[in-house]
Amino acid sequence: MRLQKIKLSGFKSFVDQTTVPLKNNLVAVVGPNGCGKSNIIDAIRWVMGESSAKHLRGSCMADVIFNGSEKRNPVGQAQIELIFDNSDHKIIGQYANYNEISVKRTVTRDGQSNYYLNNSKCRRRDIADVFLGTGLGARSYAIIEQGMISKIIEAKPEELRAHLEEAAGISKYKERRKETETRMQNTKDNLTRLNDIMHELDKQIIILEKQSQVAKKYKLLKAEEFEVKVTSLVLKFNNLRQKAEKITEYLKNHTEHLDKLNLEKSTINTEINKFKAEEEKLLLLVQKASEEFYKSENLINRIEQEIKQIQDENNRLLSDQSYIKQSLENNKTNVVNLEKELDELEIRLKDILPDVEYYKSQNIELKQKLNSYEQEEQNWETKWRDLQQQKYSLEKVINNYKSDIEKYDTLIMRAEGRKNKLQEEQGNFSSVINQDAKIQLINDDINKLNENLFSKKDELKIIEQDILEKNKLIAEYEKEFNSNQHELHQLRGRLSSLETIQEHALGKQHKKQQEWLKKHELDKNKRLAEILDVNPDWSKVVESIVYDNIASIKLGCFDNLKTLLSNDLNNASASFFINNDQTLNYNHKTDNSYDDLVLLSSKIKNFELVSAFWPGNIYCLDSVVDFNDQISINALLVNVDLLKNNDSIVTKNGIWINKNWLKVLISNNNQKESNGLGVLEREKEIKQLINSLDLIKDNIELIKSNINLEKEVIQKVIKDKNLVENNIKHLLQQESTNKLNLAKLEMELKQQKQNEDKLKQELLEIENQISNDTLRVKELRTKLEDSINKFCSIEKAYEGLDKEGIIYKGQLKKIREEYSLLKEKVHKIEIQKQEINYKLDSVKKELTEKVRYKEKSLLKLEDIDKKLERLNPKLIELQESLKSSLESKEEKGQNVALNKDSLAGTQNNIKKLEQEISNYGEKLLTVNNQITNAKLQLQDIDTRKATIEESLMEEDANLDELLDKIDLDSDYRLAEKNLKIIQTKVSSLGNVNLMAIEEFDKQTERKEYYVKQQDDLEKALEILEQAIAKIDKETIENFKQTFDIVNQELQYLFPKVFIGGEAKLILTGEGLLDSGVSIMARPPGKKNSSINLLSGGEKTLTAIALVFAIFRLNPAPFCLLDEVDAPLDDANVGRFCSLVKEMAKDVQFIFITHNKITMALAEKLIGVTMGEPGVSRLVSVDIEQAAELAQK
Secondary structure, three states: OEEEEEEEEOEOOEOOOEEEEOOOOEEEEEOOOOOOOHHHHHHHHHHOOOOOOHHHOOOOHHHHEOOOOOOOOOOOEEEEEEEEEOOOOOOOOOOOOOOEEEEEEEEEOOOOEEEEEOOEEEOHHHHHHHOOOOOOOOOOOOEEOOOHHHHHHOOOHHHHHHHHHHHHOHHHHHHHHHHHHHHHHHHHHHHHHHHHHHHHHHHHHHHHHHHHHHHHHHHHHHHHHHHHHHHHHHHHHHHHHHHHHHHHHHHHHHHHHHHHHHHHHHHHHHHHHHHHHHHHHHHHHHHHHHHHHHHHHHHHHHHHHHHHHHHHHHHHHHHHHHHHHHHHHHHHHHHHHHHHHHHHHHHHHHHHHHHHHHHHHHHHHHHHHHHHHHHHHHHHHHHHHHHHHHHHHHHHHHHHHHHHHHHHHHHHHHHHHHHHHHHHHOOOHHHHHHHHHHHHHHHHHHHHHHHHHHHHHHHHHHHHHHHHHHHHHHHHHHHHHHHHHHHHHHHHHHHHHHHHHHHHHOOOOOHHHHHHHHHOOOOOOOEHHHHOOEOHHHHHHHHHHOHHHOOOEEEOOHHHHHHHHOOOOOOOOOOEEEOOHHHOOHHHHOOOOOOOOEEHHHHEOOHHHOHHHOOOOEEEEOOOOOOOOHHHHHHHHHHHHHOOOOOEEEEOOOEEEOOOOEEEHHHHHHOOOEOOEOHHHHHHHHHHHHHHHHHHHHHHHHHHHHHHHHHHHHHHHHHHHHHHHHHHHHHHHHHHHHHHHHHHHHHHHHHHHHHHHHHHHHHHHHHHHHHHHHHHHHHHHHHHHHHHHHHHHHHHHHHHHHHHHHHHHHHHHHHHHHHHHHHHHHHHHHHHHHHHHHHHHHHHHHHHHHHHHHHHHHHHHHHHHHHHHHHHHHHHHHHHHHHHHHHHHHHHHHHHHHHHHHHHHHHHHHHHHHHHHHHHHHHHHHHHHHHHHHHHHHHHHHHHHHHHHHHHHHOOOOHHHHHHHOOOOOOHHHHHHHHHHHHHHHHHOOOOOOOHHHHHHHHHHHHHHHHHHHHHHHHHHHHHHHHHHHHHHHHHHHHHHHHHHHHHHHHHHHHHHHOOOEEEEEEOOOOOOOOOEEEEEEOOOOOOOOHHHOOHHHHHHHHHHHHHHHHHHOOOOEEEEEOOOOOOOHHHHHHHHHHHHHHOOOOEEEEEOOOHHHHHHOOEEEEEEEEEOOEEEEEEEEHHHHHHHHHO
């Protein structure tokens, strides 16, 4: 696996779309300070999941987006994409089979950050999972930035361990362990909640047992209440029936008088109709004359408009002609300038070509000379290393002898000191110090207990505040519950009222009819008004047209109708309709013959229901006709003239008209409405109210569950409160215990004098030790003198070879500097050549475009001249036509005026007769009012009767049977009084839970279920604990193996980069599962007691040795080095480069450097420049290709 390329867009200084190719294993990124080199490292770290803006050298994540420069505006999004070659299938999991893997991240200024794997959106965690165990990550050991060298060396043991864990692939085990611990905690939480619920269930079961006893008493009283309530309703119904019979007789007498007045009024209406027929004829004449006048006026307007359009087109063409001519002149000037520039560029290119060839030949000669000197230096370095190794080995032996002598001298000195001290102080002082330390430790424990005590008290206050807030929340829920209950009662009242009115409107209150329908199993069939679906804007109009059938009852087929005809309805009226395909009216299928009108049947979704009794083709007009507005009346009449004999038009405000008659539908319909609504509108509102009631009921149940849930939470918080209070008591007890222990220690201090006998024995042992160590020191000094003599002879040979090496290095350095300067000259002159070639191509391309533009412009000029020649004759023709149309308009206007005078005389005659009709109208109004009042009384009685019938139906009581059984002479008020007494007894029982017995059984079953759940959770907890133990075991094994291998590699690499010395890793803890790791490093000839005492260069080399030791164990796909060689001198840079070159066989290295020796190591150079302030760009050079070009 390797990194193929990096795509940057809008990231920091890389504002433009930039691709960084990384095909080689040794890629160097070079450029001046501040040009944006380190931004490439930041980009890789960011796309791998870095979430801290601080680690990306910013204050917030929006800082990674390009923020603008002097010439550039800020951009709104940053995007980075890494493309990996996975042909070796090193990545495991679902992406293992992909040969190429793309990892992308985008961020916008509003803070939205998105990750993509192979262009599929994913989470940050998915990115981390893909690279688990590969050594890659946002903060892995594979990315070494400026300042990270000291961080690695000076890292805490726990932080250094993290790098080894990543190399060992333990990070995936830790992730699994973390997930398992989370699941364990969730299981424990579930177990706790389950115990709480079971505790609450026990309480509920006790309460439900008591409620069931009250429920039995309640049922007995409700049965008695039912009997008294039914008797009261039947007596009240009988009283209302007697009142209704008297009002019916009164209505019959007044209706006969009304019919007489209507007969006299119809005679006068006949005369009015004659005059209106004449009026209609005159209206038609006026309308035809007006139409002719309007047509002339429209023709004039159209001609004037065409003339204006031609004039506008003529002006536009002249303007285009002028603009194109001016553009051609400008284009000619530009062509001349471009030809001059082309000649200049070709001259510059000829001048620079000889220099290119000269510098290339010089580069080849100097390269050969450099290779020769490098070979001589390598031979010297081999000799020098062999001698250095001998010197180091002997120096190590001498140091060991010296170290052992110092160790024994120190032991002798310490023993003497200890001996003198014991003799002087009699040995009791140390015991006193130990006792004082114990006393101080107990005092510290007491202080810690006090701190814990204060913490628990603060926790108790927080819990009490939480309980208070939960109680407030419950109060808000209860307030919302009451509000919903109130709204529910209001909607039920409104629904009940509308359903009663609707039943009267549909004739459902007729007792005989309902009995007959029930007998024939038709009482459940729908009425037409209940199933007819009409556009709301046309519902009243449609209702008026089909009003006689609005209460019709739906039948399945024609055979049902035949059966009904053979049965007697017992003097009860009823109408029926059949719903099948044969009832479709042909008018609904008729094509629309009028362009501006649509059939009213199109406003009815299920028109087949009314098609059988639909009165012909009725067209609907969306406008509202106002009888005070002559224009709207004329518009209506124009449409009427176009109608066929059997067709008609209806308007939104209920004007229904055809060639022979006119009806006003809405005014008639108002007499049949109740509550301001039509039957269809009322049916729609009833359905909406039913839906609203269901929604409110669901909301009430939701609020109830929320209240119960919050109460359960409060109970749990109260338990937590009790637990904290118990903890406080426990802490107080511990404090008391520690104070007792303190008193005991003070007593024990007095007994320390008894230890003097033991100290005498210790003095004797120390004297023996001093004698033995003195003999050992004499032997070591003799061996040390022999080793020093050998070391001096090697040192002389080493100094001679060192002087020879200084001469070689001086010569090699001089040649390298000459070679580097020559390479820079070759690079610069190549860039100049590329720039000239690029400008040549650009100028040639622009010249070609200018020639094309000239040809296109000449063609456009020819086209404009042709169009101008065609427009002039047409303009003259239209002006002559306009003159004749104006003369025709004046004649038609005079004809309209004559017809209007005749129409006015006829309308005066109609007004006189209509005045007489008005007088009759007042008489009819008085009688109608009397009839209406009587009907309203009767309707009120019917409503009350229907309410009683509905109440009896709710109680499953048969009214007819009860009328026969009950004594109708009894007073209903006495029955109502008895009902109130029983209801008082029911109320005294308080709130009764009728479902208590059933609920008791449910809760018992629920408890059994929870017991099973508890067993399952305990088993799951045991399995999870076993899984964690297994993960810990595997983690310890992998870490131990990794630690040993990395330690071995470090001990091999450290002497290699330092030419001597030693280094090793040390575990700082006891257990391998969480022990930290520290590094001990000793460069040759030094005995540092701390890693922090190393110089900057020594720290760098040590960190490089450690990182490369990790890489040798688990090579990451690539390694990023950001100016790691900065603290090193040339000799150490050479050793660093040798090590990198050796590692590059298995690892891809991308390094940022300013060092020329390191640059020479690279197979590919990527230059980062900032030609435009604040904007980074790339210049890429392949070293092998450049060398081949130089040789040519």
